[in-house]
Structures are given as C-alpha cells and as structure tokens.
Amino acid sequence: MEMFRTYDGRVSLTSDTWTSTYGEPFVCVTAHWIDDDWLLQKRIICFEAMEEAHNGFNIKSRIVSCKNFHLVDKIFSISLDNATANTSAMQFLKEDPSIKLVLDGLRKKVIALDTPTRWNSTYKLLHDAIAYRDVLTDMYNESWATDGQFITKDHWSLAKIVHDVLETFDNATHIFSYVYEPNIHTVILECIKIICTIKQTSLANPGAAVKRLLDNTKVKWCAYFTEFPPIYAIAAILDPGVKLEGLTNLLTFYYQQLDVQFDVPYYVNNCKRILERLCEDYGAVIQPQPVGSSMGASRFGILGPVLKKSRPDGSGSSSSSSSSSSSSSSSNIGIGEYLTYRFETEENFHIIQWWKNHSSKFPILARIAKDILAIPASRIASESAFSTGRRVLDEKRSRLSSESIEMC
Numbered sequence: 001m002e003m004f005r006t007y008d009g010r011v012s013l014t015s016d017t018w019t020s021t022y023g024e025p026f027v028c029v030t031a032h033w034i035d036d037d038w039l040l041q042k043r044i045i046c047f048e049a050m051e052e053a054h055n056g057f058n059i060k061s062r063i064v065s066c067k068n069f070h071l072v073d074k075i076f077s078i079s080l081d082n083a084t085a086n087t088s089a090m091q092f093l094k095e096d097p098s099i100k101l102v103l104d105g106l107r108k109k110v111i112a113l114d115t116p117t118r119w120n121s122t123y124k125l126l127h128d129a130i131a132y133r134d135v136l137t138d139m140y141n142e143s144w145a146t147d148g149q150f151i152t153k154d155h156w157s158l159a160k161i162v163h164d165v166l167e168t169f170d171n172a173t174h175i176f177s178y179v180y181e182p183n184i185h186t187v188i189l190e191c192i193k194i195i196c197t198i199k200q201t202s203l204a205n206p207g208a209a210v211k212r213l214l215d216n217t218k219v220k221w222c223a224y225f226t227e228f229p230p231i232y233a234i235a236a237i238l239d240p241g242v243k244l245e246g247l248t249n250l251l252t253f254y255y256q257q258l259d260v261q262f263d264v265p266y267y268v269n270n271c272k273r274i275l276e277r278l279c280e281d282y283g284a285v286i287q288p289q290p291v292g293s294s295m296g297a298s299r300f301g302i303l304g305p306v307l308k309k310s311r312p313d314g315s316g317s318s319s320s321s322s323s324s325s326s327s328s329s330s331s332n333i334g335i336g337e338y339l340t341y342r343f344e345t346e347e348n349f350h351i352i353q354w355w356k357n358h359s360s361k362f363p364i365l366a367r368i369a370k371d372i373l374a375i376p377a378s379r380i381a382s383e384s385a386f387s388t389g390r391r392v393l394d395e396k397r398s399r400l401s402s403e404s405i406e407m408c
Helices: 002-006 056-069 084-095 117-132 131-144 153-176 184-204 210-224 232-235 243-258 264-283 298-308 318-326 327-333 336-342 351-357 365-370 380-392
Strands: 009-019 025-034 042-051 075-079
Touching: 009 056, 009 131, 009 351, 025 056, 025 365, 056 084, 117 131, 117 153, 117 336, 117 351, 153 210, 184 210, 184 232, 184 243, 210 243, 232 243, 232 264, 232 365, 243 264, 243 336, 264 336, 264 365, 351 365
Parallel strands: 009 075
Antiparallel strands: 009 025, 025 042
C-alpha cells in the first residue's frame, strides 16, 4: 500500500491463524494505525494459505511480509494470542534485525466471541434462559426430571448470580472488540470493574457454592492479571482523565479489591520512565509547545471518586512528586505540563479527538498517543477476517484454491 510509504507514524499489527473447513491452514495479518485526520484505521495486509508447518518461524515469516508495505521501520507493536507457536514467532521477530519493534512484551489477553467453550456463550445462554425461567422449569420438571432432581428457585438464583458476574465480562468483551474505536486505554478500567463485581458478589452471597465459584474465578484471574503489561498503564496515563494520579489510585484500589500485595508506586514510576524514554525518542524530530487548563472525571461513573482520591498521607498520588523530581528531563518535552495540569473531559469524551485538538500544545505526547491508541486490545480484527474466509470457503466452494481467496 502506497499510503504506508509516506505515513510518518507507527503501525500496530495483529495476527491470527485459522484452519478452513477442509483442513487448509491460513494466516492473517492486520495493520492498525491512526491517520493524519486522527481516524482509527485497519487494513488486512496478509491473508494467505500456509503450505509449510504451522510453527513459530513460519508464522514470523508471514508477519514480516509487512516489508512489502513499507512497514519495516514503522511497527509499534505486534499482538498475538498465547499459543506456543506464537510465543516462538515473537522470539524470532525480536531476533530479526530487519524488524524494529518500538514496544514488545505485550501480553495478549485472548477474547474469542461465540465459542461454545467460552464463558460469553454461557452468559448469552443464561441471559436468554432467565427470561424464560418459568417455562423452562415447568418443561424440565414435567418431562425430564428423574430421581427428584428438579429445577428449583435456588438453581435460578445461582444462575442469576453467575449471569450478573459474566455480564461485566461480556461488557468488557465488547469494548475490547472495538476495531474502529481505541480501547487499549480502557483495559485497566474494565478489569477493575470486573474485580469489583466479583468482590461485591462474594460479599453479598456468602453461600458455599458461590464462594467456591468466585474463588476459582479469582485464582484464574490472578494467573493473568496480577501485573498489567506496561503498555496498558501507559495508555491509561495518556487518558487526560486518568494520568499518573488516577492510575496510581486505580491500581491501589484494584489490588485492595484483589487482596494482593503489589508495589504500585514502583510500577507506576516505571511506566512513567518508559513514557519519558518514548518522549526522548520522539522528541528528536518534534518540537514541544507549552500548555494549560483544568478537568473533571464524570465520565468514569463509579470509579470517578477512586480517580480523584488522595493518598492517606494527604500528599496526593505519586504524580506530583514524580513530575517535579524529573522536571529537568520531562518539562522540555511537554510531559511535565501534561501531568501537572487538569483538563475538562465531558461525558461524551473521545480520546482521539482530544489528542487531535491538543496536538499543537503537546506535539510529542500527541504523536505517542496516536501510535499507542492504535494498538488494539484484542485480536478480533484478524478473527473477523477468518469469519469472512469461512463464508467464502464453504461447502459449496470447497475447490477454490488458496490463491483465489487470499486477500492482501
């Protein structure tokens, strides 16, 4: 694509593999970026059959096909699921001198929609079943119940509890599945909402069955989200309604709800240092300008008070002390002004539009935000391409060659 030849920003990639109805493996690579008009864009740059073994090296070879699109020195991140072959592919990519990743180490949280073995299918099942609980109860108890195993109100009460917990997951799934709206900056916020729901449900329902269910959920959750990858935190910092102070308060609240000990100030300061290093890299080609204004946090709903909460010692969060201690290195690139001042953010706030409007005040941070906010929170873009492929290569078109259905 010629558009990438002249594009001076960064591009994030997602990739996934798929096996057709007749056992033919395909790989898809999708590019995501925010264009010069501040519109989130995506394009499939590779959709082709894999004749060779489905291993890390061959997956990596398909991903580096981005060379044909003038993207070699413009890749910001690559998101894959946590399959072994993909882990190997990422290692090969890091070792390839022709690929220069600005950020690596993204842990992908995988969300597959409409899969029978996934929890969101359970949610949809419960959502529909609860609406017809009386009919289903009568039908089952009259026609299929044996040995006194009847459906009771207690069963439906448990189903409603599970439904309400999974509803929070389902809401997060839809947000993480956005393709034409930025979502990486919402990951930590949505995860906190999920943990709050689990904690509140556990306190409101002390029964053994619910406790066992929620305890198992919490153990599984901690295996993935005891520590967030820094990219999620940096994206949250670039939300003017969050920044360092809000991130510190949110993470402190998160670990309190999770009942886990975690050094939040160290983690937040490490994320700030990563952002400062990005500012230094970007600042080599962009000249900063001053800024000022004020803000509110109404659009965060129940988490609004958490965002604005001060530390117990009354000194506020680490943002003020951090920004002052590093003013000599950050003030000249705009990060100090951004972290110090508060800005008005309305209920219908749109983060890309906000950065577009403030790009002249924060040229360096705006360029960083433009690249980071283009990173998708899930690999749904590539999965949707396979849904299209499944409709093309169906039983009536089983003899179509792989060359006929490749989309590049």
